[in-house]
Amino acid sequence: MASTSPKRPSRIGLIWLGLSKVLGLACLVVLFALIGMICVDVVARYLFNSPLSGAYELTELLLATLIFMALPLTTQAREHIEVELLDGIANRGFRLLTLFASVGVTSIVFAVIAYQIWHHALRLQRFGQVTDSLEIPLYLIGFLGAASCLLSAVVIYLPRHIPNALDRSRD
Template identity: 65%
Template sequence: MTPSEPETGAPRRTGRFRRGATFLLGLACLLVLAAMIGLTCVDVVARYLFNSPVNGAYELTQLLLASLIFLALPLTTAAGEHIEVELLDGLKSRVFKYLGAICAGLATIGVFLIIAVELFEHAEKLQRRGQVTDSLEIPLYLIGWLGTASFAVSAIVAVFWTLSRLREKA
């Protein structure tokens, strides 16, 4: 295939899916952040000008912040923007660097999966017990399920990110 020929098949669909998912997650983050900013502005104005704060603004801000973090996690993982300590970079051996990349990737994937499983179990408990927020009575398990999905998707993204990183180091 020459460079001018268009790609066909699975790689093209995968790229389109990845771009679409990135766009949707980015849009969701944007909307949640805009809601947080709007809520905070309205609450401050209502509190100081009219002496009547928005009911449940603190709870909503907490839930929106958690949602923002969970929605942004797969994007951060896909971009490879997690904090990284490069202990093996000083080594000259390509084998050790390759093994280090494998260990780091497996650790990242493992941690994401463990947290996803723990959040899954916690969300189930919250749902069974009917736990809600104090004043607005918003079900807390919704945030738990969002977190579970976020960490599970991040684990999948970490698999692909690790594989691409290993291809670079090979």
């Protein structure tokens, strides 16, 4: 009787596992900070007639941060919105071809977006752009967005995508 041991994750898989845990925890912290700040702002505004200074700017920045940090997690889990137009008429080979094409195109689009955001963030940094009331540098969000898109362009190639997409298309 042969024992079947679970397959050990690759080094890249272990790196992604650790990174995804860090990103997930960071998303959780940002979300709780956003919720707490909004609660404090609402209570201060309506009970004490003294709104939290800069709450609008912080809400914008925290939402952008949350979206950018969750993007690689969403990409790797294949949780983006998909339109499956040809699944009913295609054979397995054609589904595999369209899967590889969509992964390739998605990766290229993420890389181009990362490049554009990076250059925009460099311009923001060069000109010293900051938020209006709190004077938080805007280039920080730009660099986070560029890194997030670049990471999304890479994690879409993790092996987990191919079996999941093929399994889903069989349903």
